Amino acid sequence: MSTPAPTLLVTGASGQLGSAVVRHLLDTLKFPAERIIVTSRSPEGLADLAARGVTVRAADFDQPGSLVAAFAGADRLLLVSTDALMEPGKRLTQHRAAVQAAVDAGVKHVVYTSLPSADTSHVSFAPDHWGTEQALSASSLGWTVLRNAWYFENLAYSLPGALASGEWATAAGEGRIAYIARDDLARAAAVALASGNATNRILTLTGERAWSARDIAARVSALTGKPLAVVDITPEQLVEGLKAHGFPPVLADVFASFDAATAAGDLGAVTDDYAQLTGQTPTALDVWLPANVELLTKAH
Numbered sequence: 634m635s636t637p638a639p640t641l642l643v644t645g646a647s648g649q650l651g652s653a654v655v656r657h658l659l660d661t662l663k664f665p666a667e668r669i670i671v672t673s674r675s676p677e678g679l680a681d682l683a684a685r686g687v688t689v690r691a692a693d694f695d696q697p698g699s700l701v702a703a704f705a706g707a708d709r710l711l712l713v714s715t716d717a718l719m720e721p722g723k724r725l726t727q728h729r730a731a732v733q734a735a736v737d738a739g740v741k742h743v744v745y746t747s748l749p750s751a752d753t754s755h756v757s758f759a760p761d762h763w764g765t766e767q768a769l770s771a772s773s774l775g776w777t778v779l780r781n782a783w784y785f786e787n788l789a790y791s792l793p794g795a796l797a798s799g800e801w802a803t804a805a806g807e808g809r810i811a812y813i814a815r816d817d818l819a820r821a822a823a824v825a826l827a828s829g830n831a832t833n834r835i836l837t838l839t840g841e842r843a844w845s846a847r848d849i850a851a852r853v854s855a856l857t858g859k860p861l862a863v864v865d866i867t868p869e870q871l872v873e874g875l876k877a878h879g880f881p882p883v884l885a886d887v888f889a890s891f892d893a894a895t896a897a898g899d900l901g902a903v904t905d906d907y908a909q910l911t912g913q914t915p916t917a918l919d920v921w922l923p924a925n926v927e928l929l930t931k932a933h
């Protein structure tokens with residue numbers, strides 16, 4: 634007699650990563666919809682999943698009291714890290730509440746979306762991720778930590794403005810980033826969740842190469858036919874520039890810390906964990922860029 638499939642739960646199912654994870658579970662991995670629970674702060678937006686037989690529930694990590702019921706019945710849970718960056722420390726409180734609720738709800742294994750070198754990274758919010766990894770490791774849960782490299786899609790924050798002015802100001806110097814497509818990370822999370830693997834492990838999911846701003850600028854310039862010069866500035870100049878463009882100081886510090894982390898090499902390590910986990914090759918920059926020129930040229 635075969636063992637029944639575990640029941641999987643994906644938090645943050647309205648988000649860009651969470652929604653893609655659910656799509657991969659259903660359409661790529663053909664995981665049975667009746668064995669999938671999704672949670673969101675906006676469950677009303679997930680009627681299409683409910684129509685496919687997925688169980689849709691409300692869950693907000695800011696309301697810890699409601700989480701045990703939201704997680705009830707799940708064997709394996711994907712905890713998608715939240716985007717609460719404006720209030721330092723808030724995100725770790727949210728994640729700790731979710732971890733405790735998973736324990737109390739009888740979840741066996743949690744998969745968590747972290748960032749590379751969570752313990753040592755210069756990214757300003759790395760302590761949120763490292764703290765969550767520590768909460769998982771101190772709990773009775775089994776866990777898989779997915780240290781997700783930077784999305785290619787993050788280029789859409791800087792490149793449209795840079796292309797418009799012809800100058801890409803960066804404090805990352807010659808530092809490199811091992812970018813990977815967000816959809817590849819969603820596929821990896823779906824595989825990690827559905828695999829049934831019960832080993833506690835940390836996987837660093839990256840592309841096959843790491844790229845400097847000058848590498849990217851040369852390619853984007855060739856693709857668009859627009860000149861794009863990389864201009865080196867200090868982290869302090871970057872913070873001032875972002876604030877002058879209307880960024881709140883907290884966010885300006887966050888973005889400047891990305892460049893500091895890149896310069897320090899925190900985001901540049903390349904691993905083959907993605908291929909080991911999924912059996913697939915991650916999408917290459919030279920495939921992703923031409924397919925996403927519109928994303929990089931339009932203001933967002």
Ligand SMILES: NC(=O)c1ccc[n+]([C@@H]2O[C@H](COP(=O)([O-])OP(=O)(O)OC[C@H]3O[C@@H](n4cnc5c(N)ncnc54)[C@H](OP(=O)(O)O)[C@@H]3O)[C@@H](O)[C@H]2O)c1
Pocket residue numbers: 644645646647648649650651672673674675692693694695713714715716717727746781782783784787815
């Ligand atoms: N590696 C990278 O380059 C990179 C880039 C951007 C973000 N990230 C991280 O990866 C996560 C997923 O990325 P994304 O592209 O899907 O970002 P996104 O579309 O902005 O999604 C934000 C996610 O946070 C969830 N969330 C926010 N507040 C919450 C709360 N109080 N309780 C429960 N869930 C909450 C949202 O769930 P609902 O809306 O469904 O409630 C949603 O899944 C982000 O939240 C961030 O931590 C990584």
